[in-house]
Amino acid sequence: MDATTILFWIFASISCAAAVAVVATQNVVRMAFWLIVSLGSVAGLYFLLSADFVAATQLLIYVGGTLVLLIFGVMLTATGPYSQIRTSPGEALLAGGVGSLFLAMIITTVVSVDWDSLAAIQQQDPSYASYAHEPGFNPAEEGNTARPLGLKMLGISLEDLGRTDGSLSHGYLLPFEIVSIHLLVVLIGASYLARAKRRSRPDQPS
């Protein structure tokens, strides 16, 4: 066993076990902790897949941003020191049964597909094969993905440099702009929704 295999099994087992622990725990704060563990080891899996920029973004935005937001939500909405809203055992049993059936279905589907021959078929596809073996500047293959990703966001693709037929691959300038506007709208909407209000009585319509 080489280091990659060992690291994969370590990160995969930690992330799966922490995801199951998120479901099994009743305390919301412990759920948030297990979620941090799970998302952190998913970032490790991204590093193994040589997606360094996505992994760093995962650590920064998810573990550093979203989880802090969630924990603030837990703090602001907790009614007691150990706030738990219990799920009944029957519901938990039913959810576990349905969940394991669902998992068995997905894993059976994944195993039954021959991914290598599918990749080979896609490589025979002329839209991929036209630049398959052209020499070109391609730093993404060395796991150094920040610059190609940033250029893709601007609509420029480094993968097109080796092409001779003049066709271009996908650019993502418009989705990038849409996401920018989306984040602005979300910021305004969230601050509008969460602004300080006079608290109304619980059982009367406000």
Add this chain to the structure above:
Amino acid sequence: MIRLANDPQYRKVLPDMGTIGLEHFLMVGAVLFVAGVVCMATRRNAIGVLMGVELVLNGANINFVAFARYMPLGLDGQVISLFVIVLAAAEAAVALAIALSFYNSHLTVDVDRGDRLQG
């Protein structure tokens, strides 16, 4: 850019994954996805439902990045996963604002109590 696992030219530059194939990553993604769906379905705490959504989005993201590594898709899978991460952050912000607003009016985050619309 072809990122094919069985391409000898390609195997020189990317680190060798050994016996780990695409299926392994898809299975990890499946476990996270199912855990998130079960979490969304069984939690009565609104914040717990949000954590289930985060797990589901992460399971999908693993699939995107793994397909970008093993199939001839190039960097497109990674770009999509970046968009998913950004949208998940935005969704968490809005959903937490809604949960706070719900808590301000109901004094609880139990989603079973949100029955004012008589649904």
